[in-house]
Amino acid sequence: MKILSKNGNELIMLAMKTDIATKGDYLLIEDEKSNKKMIVQIYDEDYFSSQSLIEDIVKDEVVVASSTENLHDPLNIGNLSRIIRDARLFRAKIRAAIDISDRLSSDISWLPSRVFSKVKRLRISELNSFLGRTGILPIPIGKTGKDNEDFDIYAEEFDGKLNIITGKKESGKSHLSKMLIKTLVQYGAFVIVFDLNNEYGGLAWNSDGSRSSIQDQVMILEPGNGLKFSLEYCGKSGISSMLKNSLDMPAASLREFFRIWDSLKNKKTLDLDSLGNAINTWNINELVRDALISRYHVIQTSRLFTDASKRDELRFESIITEKRKGAAMIVNMGKITSVVRKMIVELILSKLVDLLEKNIIPPIFLFAEEAQLYIRETYWEDIITRMRHFGIYTTFITNQPDAISDGIYRQVDNIFLFNFTNDADLDKLSKVSLVDNETIRSIAKTLPQRHCLAIGKAVSDLPVVVKIATTEILTLGETKKFFKI
Numbered sequence: 078m079k080i081l082s083k084n085g086n087e088l089i090m091l092a093m094k095t096d097i098a099t100k101g102d103y104l105l106i107e108d109e110k111s112n113k114k115m116i117v118q119i120y121d122e123d124y125f126s127s128q129s130l131i132e133d134i135v136k137d138e139v140v141v142a143s144s145t146e147n148l149h150d151p152l153n154i155g156n157l158s159r160i161i162r163d164a165r166l167f168r169a170k171i172r173a174a175i176d177i178s179d180r181l182s183s184d185i186s187w188l189p190s191r192v193f194s195k196v197k198r199l200r201i202s203e204l205n206s207f208l209g210r211t212g213i214l215p216i217p218i219g220k221t222g223k224d225n226e227d228f229d230i231y232a233e234e235f236d237g238k239l240n241i242i243t244g245k246k247e248s249g250k251s252h253l254s255k256m257l258i259k260t261l262v263q264y265g266a267f268v269i270v271f272d273l274n275n276e277y278g279g280l281a282w283n284s285d286g287s288r289s290s291i292q293d294q295v296m297i298l299e300p301g302n303g304l305k306f307s308l309e310y311c312g313k314s315g316i317s318s319m320l321k322n323s324l325d326m327p328a329a330s331l332r333e334f335f336r337i338w339d340s341l342k343n344k345k346t347l348d349l350d351s352l353g354n355a356i357n358t359w360n361i362n363e364l365v366r367d368a369l370i371s372r373y374h375v376i377q378t379s380r381l382f383t384d385a386s387k388r389d390e391l392r393f394e395s396i397i398t399e400k401r402k403g404a405a406m407i408v409n410m411g412k413i414t415s416v417v418r419k420m421i422v423e424l425i426l427s428k429l430v431d432l433l434e435k436n437i438i439p440p441i442f443l444f445a446e447e448a449q450l451y452i453r454e455t456y457w458e459d460i461i462t463r464m465r466h467f468g469i470y471t472t473f474i475t476n477q478p479d480a481i482s483d484g485i486y487r488q489v490d491n492i493f494l495f496n497f498t499n500d501a502d503l504d505k506l507s508k509v510s511l512v513d514n515e516t517i518r519s520i521a522k523t524l525p526q527r528h529c530l531a532i533g534k535a536v537s538d539l540p541v542v543v544k545i546a547t548t549e550i551l552t553l554g555e556t557k558k559f560f561k562i
């Protein structure tokens with residue numbers, strides 16, 4: 078491979094058919110004169126085409142098509158010209174430089190020699206050693222490069238971070254997020270999953286039907302079954318944000334509701350029955366009563382509430398003391414109406430913030446599938462800025478990158494990008510400041526199945542194409558099929 082030209086922060090390399098490299102590969106360019114090195118990453122591949130070359134190809138085809146006898150070619154020129162026709166251009170982004178003392182340097186303003194530079198493909202292990210990239214809690218997510226080298230990211234890189242896993246349907250997003258969750262829990266983390274397909278319960282099982290290594294740490298929470306709160310536990314603020322945001326309660330009714338709440342609390346009878354009685358008998362405007370009754374009805378039918386006296390309520394702090402070694406709390410939302418989904422999310426998030434604020438629980442990792450379906454728009458910014466501050470570290474998983482607001486893209490730390498062919502989807506991702514637009518566009522469009530481009534802090538800001546490993550986690554939540562073929 079040879080350097081052909083430079084254009085801004087990219088180099089264009091000339092490669093022959095025998096130079097094997099693909100998009101995403103890293104190259105080391107060693108300038109033997111100055112002893113400096115440069116690390117570049119191939120992001121696009123093209124034919125080497127000049128006008129005369131194309132004319133030649135056309136002429137040749139015409140000659141072959143119109144002549145019947147063998148062409149006489151004693152000097153084997155045909156072979157030579159075939160080699161030229163298969164020459165390729167690699168476009169590569171300059172990612173880093175290495176100075177004379179083999180240290181990483183950000184000075185990429187110099188120009189490597191076209192004559193004295195040697196170009197070689199960098200293995201990921203070599204890249205890691207240049208970067209000094211190591212960690213304590215590895216998460217093996219798959220393999221990378223032609224040499225199929227194992228590729229790890231580190232659990233500690235997820236601490237305090239905001240991540241996005243995106244790609245088109247069926248590309249392997251949930252598969253990757255299950256792998257991440259499993260390893261985080263193995264390392265003792267507490268994870269909450271908003272699961273829209275009721276599929277993360279598979280974390281408790283291996284695909285051969287045996288118990289998984291984290292089975293005792295997996296909890297499946299559903300309304301009426303593990304996911305039940307008492308009014309007292311949710312608190313006035315939790316219930317009020319639920320009424321306001323998920324149930325569109327008007328302000329006037331909300332004020333009346335609080336009076337009822339305070340009175341019940343004073344009488345120490347803050348339970349569902351007393352609340353229902355109070356709403357029916359309270360001296361209020363009938364319109365307000367109607368508003369309260371309809372909300373009370375939703376609260377009752379949601380099966381999300383219980384009375385503290387029944388001792389079947391969910392308390393996050395109890396789960397955390399009970400499951401010392403980490404836990405995956407999976408909130409199954411597949412079969413639930415959208416109103417109840419919103420109520421669940423509102424209640425859980427407000428309670429978590431409350432507990433974190435008082436330092437009662439450790440930080441929590443939150444995995445949210447297609448969050449646009451149950452998190453209100455105004456909450457987005459809140460989740461990332463305020464909640465991250467308190468200790469809720471979110472990973473959004475979506476096949477609709479345009480559902481996530483620009484504000485989030487600007488703050489995101491890591492992106493795991495699977496295949497996207499649609500330009501509109503990729504446009505949205507170009508708001509990401511972690512990597513240049515061309516790399517995202519060119520690589521994402523041709524990513525093979527189950528490959529993802531990892532971008533951000535977890536890969537030390539050097540994007541890597543990873544072939545995601547298969548796992549032994551049981552696959553659940555597949556679409557029910559009518560035709561069983």
Ligand SMILES: Nc1ncnc2c1ncn2[C@@H]1O[C@H](COP(=O)(O)OP(=O)(O)O)[C@@H](O)[C@H]1O
Nearest residue numbers: 245246247248249250251252527545546547552
């Ligand atoms: N790296 C992988 N190795 C083996 N199977 C995979 C891999 N990634 C995904 N799958 C399988 O492909 C299917 C779709 O993957 P899934 O993660 O559910 O896609 P998505 O969430 O992007 O729609 C699932 O059956 C899953 O088990």
Ligand SMILES: [Mg+2]
Nearest residue numbers: 247250251252
């Ligand atoms: Mg999925």
